[in-house]
Amino acid sequence: MDTSTLAIEVKGISKSYGTVKALDKVSLDVRRGEIFGLIGPDGAGKTTLFKILVTLLNADEGTATVDGLDIVKDYRTIRSRVGYMPGKFSLYPDLTIEENMEFFATLFGVTVEQNYDLVAPIYKQIEPFKKRRAGRLSGGMKQKLALSCALIHKPSVLFLDEPTTGVDAVSRSEFWDMLHNLREQGLSILASTPYMDEASRCDRIALCNTGRVLDIDSPQHMVEKFDGRIYGIKSHNMYDLLKELRDNRCISSCYTAGEYHHLLAGAGFDLGDLKQRLIAKGHSDVEIKSIVPNIEDIFIKLLSNEQY
């Protein structure tokens, strides 16, 4: 693939903190104009990768480019071309919304008016409170301010480190709508999230765990290429059911997922046989149905593939 069509290119990046390996030879590409999701639990190395890409941290090995620029050689140029929203709110709490916006705009050598169109859809929502200090805003408003500040210099690549953590479900959904709007304007976005359900809002995702990338694909294609059989199962005694299924050697994994337990079929799995067995063990109202896997199922399957 031609480099110019890539917003971010990561090649074999590793980073250790003492004996803990935070990133282990991570490679991934983010195309221009796409929303790329970095999906994984805490400790997957998402924040470390972000810090390396926005030139806050040096990688131990590997290379990467952002907007076609080398993260080591051209770090100064990169800093003026990327927008970064750290996981933790890190604007000045004792400055007002307006002052924060102006401050960051001026640091990048632009004015708020110049790029008002780009931030307007987001900034308009908090503009009525522009005289309020950032420290006294609600969580959702802080998030919108942080995004506005990250966008004010019209970056070509946007880095959002867990932008929706700690935000309510409705605001989260709204936030992803805003990101889609930005993508329409030509921005490339790398966002991380620990919420698997947000994966479907990305164009492509990387599933990662403990510093390694398990798989990279579009969410739809990941579901399509899922090669295991997955079932939802319930009975009158969900707790005992879970224990029994976990003891069953024909089942590679089983876990709670709301109303049904999800179970992933292993070698020698037989649906009718399982039902018989459960009834024999005294389970009543046993219900088993075939389901379409979600990203969480895929993630768990990838994890279990790794372990065995």
Place this chain on the structure above:
Amino acid sequence: MSTLKVLLKKEVLQFKRNAFLPRLVVAFPIMIMLIIPWVTTMDVRHVNVSVVDNDHSQMSQRIINKINASEYLTLHSVTGSFDLSFKSLEHGDVDAILEIPQDFEKGFVTGRTKKLSISANSVNATKGSLGSQYLAQTLAASIKEMRARLSPAQVGDLVLIQNRYNPTLEYRNFMIPAILVILIIIITGFLPALNLVSEKEAGTIEQINVTPVSRFSFTLAKLIVYWVAGLIVITIALIVAWLVYGQTAVGSLLTIYTGAFLFILVISGFGIIASNISSTMQQAVFFMYFFVMVFMLMSGLLTPIESMPQWAQRVTYVLPPRYFISIMRSVFMKGATFYDMRFNFLALASLAVVMNLGAALTYRKRS
């Protein structure tokens, strides 16, 4: 708007919005200047004396009256036995005992002088030694008077002591320049260090680090605010010294401010080193405190450098307050000129370069 200007505007805004800092900058020097010169005095007053009078003569009575009249000594009791007086000393009611031997007057007249003895409680070494000295001086004075009455033709003292630059040996005159040093260390050393570390703790420094802003202008903007604060603090302290204690600098104010500004440069550079190597406020405070203790106790602030052991005296050459204290005292009390103090200024300037170079080298935008 230039980058430095917008950074400066932000720092000033934050400084003013802080409920505590602007008040601290004004209240702190005033409070310190109003209280400390009164309480940090090495003058020993009210030394309680018990006299064991074994002589019961006109002369012993004269000595007792003299003690009673002294500003520094307080007559606690006159007893007939040393044991009785010693009990009071053990109790802590008495600081020194004067024993007048039997036939003291007789011996004095005939020339076979008997010795007066002084016993002082020296648990507090300063009070003990100064107390017994005052007592000895008082005795010497009364003996001189009596000698003069016996033979008026006697020659006066052979030794004449004159305390130049601080004729009344007022400890306050010595302390006020030193207090200015402490004020500068706290306002221009501690505050910027804590400010920088707080940006680390709040994570705001990350947001700044991904901007094209250079580390130099970011730090400089912070420092300018505290430099100005430091100069304001000195001005307030000098005004208090003048209004309350009637003390003004004998030398030129320009020399004092030049020295102060150089010292501010050194200390703020030191504060930045402290903030660069610490990631939490706690670490920064401990790091600063360690050195500030050394600065306060080893730079001649409280005790003269000349009375330190040789090795310690050598160490003091790298302590910036040493030079500034010396400049302050010489200019303030003796009216020394810039030229007189050129070596101290040179040393301060070199230390300023070293400290700020260290600050630049320890700063990292990425780890």
